[in-house]
Amino acid sequence: MKVLLVNGSPHIKGSTYIALTEVAKSLEAQGIETEIFQLGANAIAGCIGCHYCRTHDKQCVVDDIVNDFNTKTAATDGFIFGTPVHYAAASGALTSFMDRAFYSAGSLMANKPAATIVVCRRGGASAAFDQINKYYTINNMLIVGSNYWNSVHALNTEAIAKDEEGLQTMRTLGVNMAWILKCIEAGKRTGIPMPQRENKIATIFAR
Numbered sequence: 001m002k003v004l005l006v007n008g009s010p011h012i013k014g015s016t017y018i019a020l021t022e023v024a025k026s027l028e029a030q031g032i033e034t035e036i037f038q039l040g041a042n043a044i045a046g047c048i049g050c051h052y053c054r055t056h057d058k059q060c061v062v063d064d065i066v067n068d069f070n071t072k073t074a075a076t077d078g079f080i081f082g083t084p085v086h087y088a089a090a091s092g093a094l095t096s097f098m099d100r101a102f103y104s105a106g107s108l109m110a111n112k113p114a115a116t117i118v119v120c121r122r123g124g125a126s127a128a129f130d131q132i133n134k135y136y137t138i139n140n141m142l143i144v145g146s147n148y149w150n151s152v153h154a155l156n157t158e159a160i161a162k163d164e165e166g167l168q169t170m171r172t173l174g175v176n177m178a179w180i181l182k183c184i185e186a187g188k189r190t191g192i193p194m195p196q197r198e199n200k201i202a203t204i205f206a207r
C-alpha cells in the first residue's frame with residue numbers, strides 16, 4: 001500500500017517537508033510505502049474551467065506537474081496534502097494544484113483516505129486546514145485525523161524540532177492513516193463491497 005505526500009511549499013526542504021517526513025517515517029514504520037511529491041517553486045496555473053479533462057482521460061489541458069500527479073493517483077491508496085500557511089490559507093500553488101487535480105482526476109482519489117497537514121509560524125493554521133479538507137469531503141474521501149488538528153508551528157526548519165506536540169501529531173496521523181489503509185484492505189479481502197451510491201443530483205438555485 002502506498003501513500004503520496006504532496007509538499008505544497010515552494011521550499012523543497014522547508015518546514016512543510018520536515019512535517020511531511022515525520023508522517024512518512026511513521027507510515028513506513030507501519031509497513032506503508034511513501035513518496036513525497038514536490039510542487040517546488042515554479043508557478044502552477046489555476047483551473048480555467050475548460051472541461052478538456054472531461055474528454056481527455058482525466059488529463060488537464062495544462063500539461064504540467066498536475067498531470068504527473070494524476071497519473072500516479074490510481075496506484076495510490078492514500079493522500080496527504082501539506083502546505084505552509086500563507087495569509088491564513090493554503091499556499092497559492094497548492095490551491096491551484098488541487099483545484100486542477102481534483103477537477104480533472106478526483107474520481108481516481110474517491111473512496112480513499114486523505115489528510116491535510118499545515119505549517120505556520122503563528123496564525124491561520126485551522127483556516128488553511130479547513131480549506132484543504134473541503135476537497136476530500138466533496139469527493140467521497142475519508143478524512144484521517146490525529147490527536148490534534150494537524151499543524152506544526154515553525155518559522156523555519158531550525159525551529160520545527162521545538163514543536164514536540166506538532167511533530168507527535170504528525171506521527172500519530174501516520175499511525176492512523178496506516179491503520180485505516182489496513183482496515184480498507186482487510187474489508188476488500190473479506191468481500192465488503194465498495195459503496196453503491198446514487199447518481200449525483202446537481203441542482204442550480206435558479207428558476
Ligand SMILES: Cc1cc2nc3c(=O)[nH]c(=O)nc-3n(C[C@H](O)[C@H](O)[C@H](O)COP(=O)(O)O)c2cc1C
Nearest residue numbers: 009014015016084085086087088120121122123155
Ligand atoms: C507569503 C507568506 C505568507 C505567510 N503567511 C503566514 C500566516 O498567515 N501565518 C503564519 O503563521 N505564518 C505565515 N507565513 C510563515 C510560513 O507559514 C512559515 O514560515 C512556514 O514555516 C513556511 O514553511 P515552508 O518552509 O515549508 O515554506 C507566511 C509565509 C509566507 C512566505
